[in-house]
Amino acid sequence: MTVLPVLTWGDPRLKKNSEDVGEWTPELEQLVADMLETSLYEEGVGLAAPQVGVNLNLAVIDCSCGEDLNQRIVLINPEITAEEGIQTGPEGCLSIPGVREVLDRPQKVTIRNRARDGSWHELTGEDLLARAFCHEIDHLRGRLFVEYFGPVKRQYLQRKYQKQSRG
Ligand SMILES: [Zn+2]
Numbered sequence: 394m395t396v397l398p399v400l401t402w403g404d405p406r407l408k409k410n411s412e413d414v415g416e417w418t419p420e421l422e423q424l425v426a427d428m429l430e431t432s433l434y435e436e437g438v439g440l441a442a443p444q445v446g447v448n449l450n451l452a453v454i455d456c457s458c459g460e461d462l463n464q465r466i467v468l469i470n471p472e473i474t475a476e477e478g479i480q481t482g483p484e485g486c487l488s489i490p491g492v493r494e495v496l497d498r499p500q501k502v503t504i505r506n507r508a509r510d511g512s513w514h515e516l517t518g519e520d521l522l523a524r525a526f527c528h529e530i531d532h533l534r535g536r537l538f539v540e541y542f543g544p545v546k547r548q549y550l551q552r553k554y555q556k557q558s559r560g
């Protein structure tokens with residue numbers, strides 16, 4: 394398994410709409426393994442394929458940060474089908490290191506997700522998992538979480554991020 398370089402805020406590849414995953418291949422399995430390794434190494438809860446420069450509707454989530462293999466979820470061509478309630482809490486992104494901001498998300502989220510074999514399943518997540526579903530699916534639509542904020546706050550966050558990334 395390889396830790397992949399993660400694209401950062403400002404890279405135009407993070408703004409693209411991703412394409413659906415077709416037939417599952419050994420290359421995709423390798424990509425998923427590398428993405429899980431990268432997310433773990435960077436201490437993230439999830440990682441979307443566009444963040445490693447792959448323009449596909451594919452993401453990994455592990456709310457246990459490597460503690461529990463059963464919590465590993467591979468999102469393939471996922472779509473949100475239902476949302477319920479609101480949670481308020483901090484959110485961060487491996488593509489924007491050093492920035493964590495409070496963002497409202499639905500408390501409970503249901504998605505329609507494809508399995509490797511092509512079958513479709515419904516998954517429901519609450520709290521952190523619901524937040525992760527929203528965050529990763531946003532990546533697949535070319536959206537970063539900082540884009541929910543207004544221009545003034547976004548500029549402030551950008552300065553904070555640039556300061557941080559210069560060390
Ligand atoms: Zn992210």
